[in-house]
Amino acid sequence: MNAEALKNSHILIQSDNRILIAYIRKEGGTKSQGLLALTFKLLHLTDRFGITLLAHFLPGRYNTIADRLSRGRQPAEWHLLRRATAEVFQKWGYPEIDLFATRETAVVRNYVSIDCKDRLANYTDAFSRPWKSHLAWVFPPPSLLPRVLTHLNSATGVYLVVAPDWPRAFWLQDLKSRALDHPHEIRNLSETMIDFSTLQPPPQVQSLTLKVWKIGGGVLK
Numbered sequence: 335m336n337a338e339a340l341k342n343s344h345i346l347i348q349s350d351n352r353i354l355i356a357y358i359r360k361e362g363g364t365k366s367q368g369l370l371a372l373t374f375k376l377l378h379l380t381d382r383f384g385i386t387l388l389a390h391f392l393p394g395r396y397n398t399i400a401d402r403l404s405r406g407r408q409p410a411e412w413h414l415l416r417r418a419t420a421e422v423f424q425k426w427g428y429p430e431i432d433l434f435a436t437r438e439t440a441v442v443r444n445y446v447s448i449d450c451k452d453r454l455a456n457y458t459d460a461f462s463r464p465w466k467s468h469l470a471w472v473f474p475p476p477s478l479l480p481r482v483l484t485h486l487n488s489a490t491g492v493y494l495v496v497a498p499d500w501p502r503a504f505w506l507q508d509l510k511s512r513a514l515d516h517p518h519e520i521r522n523l524s525e526t527m528i529d530f531s532t533l534q535p536p537p538q539v540q541s542l543t544l545k546v547w548k549i550g551g552g553v554l555k
Contacts, residue, residue, distance in 0.1 A: 342384040358389040411530035413439040414473065414496070414544075418526035422494060422518055422546050429471040429494060433460040434478075438530055441471055465489035465551060472496065483508045489551030496520075499543035512549035520544040 347358065353366070358373060379385070419441050423429070428442070435445040437454050447455035457463065460474075465485065473496040474482055482495065483505055497509060499519070520526060523544060529536045536542070 347389045355389045411436060411439050412473070412475075412536060413528055413530055414441070414520065415526050415528065416441075418520050419471075422520075425518060426494060426515070426548050427469050429467075429469050431456065431467055432471045432473075433465070434472060434474045436530070441473075461485055465491065465493070467491040467493070469494065476500075479503075479509075480505050483512075486512065486549070486551050487553045491551050493549055493551060495547045495549055496544055497547060499545050509547055509549065513547055514550055515548045517545040517547045520546065 347355075353369070358376070430442070430444060432440045432442050432445040434448075435441070435455075436447055436449065437445075437452060444456050445454075446457055446460045448459055449455070450458045452458070461481065466489065469492050472482060472493050476498050479495075479497055486493065492514065495509065497503075500506065520543075523539050523542060524535045527535060527539065527544070
């Protein structure tokens with residue numbers, strides 16, 4: 335951890351390890367002396383450098399980036415097929431840009447990619463610029479949703495945000511507060527969504543529910 339570079343910053347930790355999250359939130363515990371010692375070192379660093387630390391539980395099946403990077407693979411490219419997006423676009427309009435995509439997964443012609451070698455993309459890294467769109471499609475890895483909501487504070491326009499239906503998610507209230515309409519649930523995910531790394535539906539898709547939220551940019555009042 336490069337604490338000096340993170341001085342006076344706010345850090346969000348998302349993990350599928352409940353014990354780890356509990357130790358950080360409670361500033362220690364009694365089950366593991368080793369984890370207690372590591373927690374003490376972490377909190378000592380955050381206090382020394384003025385770092386605000388938040389910790390939230392994230393089920394492993396949603397933590398696609400960390401899971402795949404730990405295996406030396408790229409983040410999952412979940413993609414909704416046309417039969418799913420057509421219902422959304424008919425309801426709320428056709429997006430002018432897809433902010434989290436590749437040339438294979440983009441749902442519209444204009445898109446933003448994380449791949450700097452993709453010359454067909456409008457630009458690289460959605461978070462590298464302010465968002466100013468009449469209507470944009472936002473389908474990030476679920477672990478990036480907190481960052482998406484933070485970035486929306488400086489955005490203008492309307493955004494169709496795809497998110498898992500996870501009632502206890504700490505970011506859900508933020509999403510609801512920004513909603514301009516009731517969310518649209520994507521039906522039959524085993525038939526309407528694929529992971530481009532396998533060209534098959536994502537693992538455990540039967541236990542996953544996705545909803546599309548029409549939300550506005552700007553700071554919540």
